[in-house]
Amino acid sequence: MHELPVTESILEIALRxxxxxxxxxxxxxxxxxxxxxxxxxxxxxxxxxIVSADTIAAGARLHFERTPAEMxxxxxxxTYQPGEGDLACxxxxxxxxxxxxxxxxxxxxIEVETLEEARAxxxxxxx
Amino acid sequence: xxERVQVVENIFSANDRLATENRARLDQHRVLGxxxxxxxxxxxxxxxxxxxxxxKEEMRVAVVDGDVATSIDADRAAxxxxxxxxxxxxxxxxxxxxxxxxALRELPLASLDLLIVENxxxxxxxxxxxxxxxxxxxxxxxxxxDDKPYKYPAMYRGVDALVINKIDLRxxxxxxxxxxxxxxxxxxxxxxxxxxSCRTGxxxxxxxxxxxxxxxxxxxx
Numbered sequence: 637m638h639e640l641p642v643t644e645s646i647l648e649i650a651l652r653x654x655x656x657x658x659x660x661x662x663x664x665x666x667x668x669x670x671x672x673x674x675x676x677x678x679x680x681x682x683x684x685x686i687v688s689a690d691t692i693a694a695g696a697r698l699h700f701e702r703t704p705a706e707m708x709x710x711x712x713x714x715t716y717q718p719g720e721g722d723l724a725c726x727x728x729x730x731x732x733x734x735x736x737x738x739x740x741x742x743x744x745x746i747e748v749e750t751l752e753e754a755r756a757x758x759x760x761x762x763x
Numbered sequence: 764x765x766e767r768v769q770v771v772e773n774i775f776s777a778n779d780r781l782a783t784e785n786r787a788r789l790d791q792h793r794v795l796g797x798x799x800x801x802x803x804x805x806x807x808x809x810x811x812x813x814x815x816x817x818x819k820e821e822m823r824v825a826v827v828d829g830d831v832a833t834s835i836d837a838d839r840a841a842x843x844x845x846x847x848x849x850x851x852x853x854x855x856x857x858x859x860x861x862x863x864x865x866a867l868r869e870l871p872l873a874s875l876d877l878l879i880v881e882n883x884x885x886x887x888x889x890x891x892x893x894x895x896x897x898x899x900x901x902x903x904x905x906x907x908x909d910d911k912p913y914k915y916p917a918m919y920r921g922v923d924a925l926v927i928n929k930i931d932l933r934x935x936x937x938x939x940x941x942x943x944x945x946x947x948x949x950x951x952x953x954x955x956x957x958x959x960s961c962r963t964g965x966x967x968x969x970x971x972x973x974x975x976x977x978x979x980x981x982x983x984x
Contacts, residue, residue: 638856638888645774656776657768664765666952674887674917710952723916723949735920742773748766756764 639679642741643687646680650746659748662693666745671705672738692728696746705738771923778892781860785867785895792872795978796880796896801917802911803884805904806928809961810838810970811879815843817971822876822978827866829858829883836881845879846870857888858896886915898977904928909939912946919947924955926970931960 646665654662669675677700688694702718711730718724724731749757764852772780789796791946801807811826818824826840826847837849848866850858854962863880870878880896901922906929912919919925925947933940947954959966 638891641855641859643776645777648777649770649772649774653768653770653772657766659766671919674891693846731945732952733949734952735801739917740773741775743770745770746768748768749765753764753766 637734639676639760640683640687642675643680643683646684646698647687647691647693649693650696653746654748656693657748658750659692660751661676662746662747663749664697664699664747665693665743666699666701666724668701668703668740668744669744670703670740672735672740673741675741701744703737703740706736708734708736710734716740764941767864769855775891775893778860779785781864782893782895783861785863786897787895788867788872789895789901792875793982794875794878795974795981796878796894796898797974797977798880798882798889798894798896799902800882800886800889800899800922801884801902801904801905802886805902805907806961807884807902808839809879810926810928810959811836811845811881812843813838813881813961813964813967814971814974815840815845817954817967818877818974819844823874824877824879825856825870825875826879826881827863827870828881829862831855833954840879840881846875852883856883857892858882858894859892861908863896864893865953870975874909876972886891886911886918889947890915890918890921897981898923900926902926902928903943905930905932905938906936908937910946911941912943916950921951922951924957924973925951927958928958928961929963930958931963 650662686694708715709720709725709730710732712728714725714727716726799807824845826845828837829850831852834849837847840847848869850862899922957970959970
């Protein structure tokens with residue numbers, strides 16, 4: 637499986653956006669994985685701890701949102717969510733169908749702390 | 764206090780950007796790029812040998828071979844008459860656009876017509892990494908079984924042509940062609956399907972005609 641390069645991509649994207657936001661630390665990363673994308677969250681999480689070590693993303697929480705597949709029937713134009721293992725149209729039984737959602741694999745957002753926020757948090761916890 | 768930063772970026776975007784660059788290089792030199800994908804043992808290298816035997820007389824062909832280790836496949840392609848470059852992925856289960864970019868730098872693109880990329884034998888990972896080639900071709904084979912479209916939908920959904928190799932073995936193995944094709948039709952309606960046998964040569968002419976047709980389209984289309 638290719639979860640290692642995928643995890644490196646996640647790190648690269650997160651660090652790039654964090655640098656733009658002048659972040660001191662990345663605390664959370666929100667990732668959307670379509671039901672049809674062949675990505676295993678657990679493996680990404682496993683590699684994450686290794687590839688993010690010694691970066692400002694170390695220890696960041698990965699949040700995975702699985703989104704359902706959505707199909708369009710090319711025969712009757714019905715849109716529907718396919719069942720397990722069968723992608724055929726439930727309305728007319730046609731197998732002339734097209735995937736319109738479920739293959740996505742993207743990062744939607746990150747949550748970061750700026751240096752000031754990190755200092756404020758540390759002061760707060762010291763009180 | 765945390766600040767939320769909107770990202771909305773495809774995780775594969777870095778690879779996809781490089782794939783676009785690879786395509787531009789191929790287009791610049793009008794070299795037709797084919798990405799051959801299949802499970803191990805389906806006959807990728809055999810199909811390349813069979814293809815070279817005929818097409819090397821008509822066009823200038825290079826082969827880029829992706830493999831976890833060894834140069835066995837590139838050696839076979841070179842012996843069959845192609846300029847061949849081996850990429851050892853060092854454990855990676857697929858080729859990606861960065862690897863192909865490196866290979867393109869080593870190839871004399873200006874004096875080529877056809878580039879065949881032999882991906883790592885795998886029905887899962889190569890589907891996620893575009894290389895920038897013009898067409899993705901999946902080579903299925905009869906002894907693998909007729910359930911493969913159902914088990915590897917992402918691969919079957921993403922390809923532009925499907926070769927079914929080893930059709931000479933149909934009398935000897937369980938392979939329900941109708942069931943197989945129903946699965947393919949569901950995932951990729953109207954997919955160009957080319958049944959053939961690299962061993963007997965049956966059906967090869969249709970495959971060669973498809974390759975010639977795509978090159979012609981690229982040159983004159």
